[in-house]
Amino acid sequence: MKMASNGPVEEPTMPTYEIEQYEIYVQRYRIEATDEVHAITRLFGGEAKPVENSLEYVEVSHDNGLSPDEDWELAQALWDAGAITAIDLVIPSIRSIKQMETQETES
Secondary structure: EEEEEEEEEEOOOOOOOEEOOOOEEEEOOOOOOOOOHHHHHHHHOOOOOOOOOEEEEEEEEEOEEOOOOOOOOHHHHHHOOOOOOOOOOEOOOEEEEEEEOOOOOOO
């Protein structure tokens, strides 16, 4: 808050946004099996047990993202800003974005 000669002056605040971003993580699993194919088949069937504390961040997933068809104005603005180049595919890594209401940002 700034001070003026006649008292405090409220500064305008920027809105807060909540963004969901696709990211790639690796999780290790253990399973008893007769061979590699059997192990992977059992993993896909939900039978493998995750190794404790083995979840590891790999990278942002640029292959997944928000379709420009879902928010054309956002895609165009990002294109104009030079933030994206392949506008016809996806807005890389973004699943969703929404402006938060004031009461949501205060909690």
